[in-house]
Amino acid sequence: MPSKYQPQVSAWCQDLYKWVYTTNLHLSNNKKLRYANDDFCEFSRRTTGWGKIGRLITMICLGLMMFMILFILYMVIPGIVEDEIINKLIYIPSCIVFIYFAYILIQLFFYLLYAPEDFPIRLNRKTGKVYIYDHFLLYFGSLATFTRSPFRAKEITVKEFNWADIQGCMASVSVPLASGGTVRSYRIECVVCEPNTTKVIDHFLLTAGSPSYNEWMWINNYMAFYDDNLDGELMPEDEFTWPIKVNWPEEIDKKSKASSLEEYQKI
Structure with a gap:
């Protein structure tokens, strides 16, 4: 059975429910929570291993x-x-x-060199807005890899969406092993639909690597003001950080932190 959100995301395996998840246990954020208050929260979307040491090792290997x-x-x-x-x-x-x-290889080298330390998503539950800080490194390996210029490595895309238009999908890819068997990787893709439809007009990566959808459940509860079972532990500070920092545009930064729609509309 295909996804009800069309066109379907690549490697789709299931649609995720968008509702309040009630459980006696805390909903884990998988140590991806960068910041949270009563107005907005910010989640890391950095792929595991793309810290300072991981990047340097990868870049050296590419050179070799x-x-x-x-x-x-x-x-x-x-x-x-x-x-x-x-x-x-x-x-x-x-x-x-x-x-x-x-x-x-040169393209990957430049993207690793110039990508910021993180690619966060910011969600404001008072205004119902979602903000994406995107870099192509998150999507490296897609078809666009073969046509995109390496000289666009510094390019950052910031997008604003309505939370009401966003749905979640789980995608999965299997890779066969030479010794037999397969390794399966998972990712959660958020699709953006036209208002009150299931027609997909955009999509973005929420998280990758884990078959669980803890972050998706956490975000759903947070946006519904259901904080009772949310794990509030922030992601640990890295011992080594990449020199290129996350730098939200000033207007977007103010809008994403607004405490009400009235304040948002005045910006």
Whole structure:
């Protein structure tokens, strides 16, 4: 059975309920809560491993991969294949493949270098507005990866939506292992529909990695002013942080912190 929200998000596996989740246990925020008060809350959407150390290690590995590919092209292949015609038949396609991989690796390198330390979502329950601080690193690996310029690595997109128009979907991808079996990864995608319809006009990533939907339940209860069972623990301060900080535009920052619709409309 397909999603009732169409067009359907990639790798969709189920629609999530949007209601107040009542439970005797605290609803965990999975240590993703950056800030919360009676007006608004802010959740981290940073992927695990994209902290300072993780990024630096990944960038070093990317550089080493580029060097190894270059070394194979210019040193190993010409030395192994002595026949000039066969050499060209191997060398030219290898160069084309190298250029393709280099494009992807360089793109990832720049996105890791220039992406901010986090890509938060801010939800204001007094105004019913949701604000997304988006960077393409969250969507790296999608089809847009193969057409997007690496020189847009600094680009930040900030979007504002109505909470009433947002629904949740779980998506899942399975990857086979060489030793047998599969590894399955999960993510929660939020779809934005036209008001009072199920027609999807936009979507964004809420969280990835865990098969649970704790963050989705937490946010639903918070937006409904049902705070009794919410885990209020904030995400831990990182020992190492990336130098590029989250910088909300001034107008959006004020709107997202408004205590009422009247205050919001005056901004």
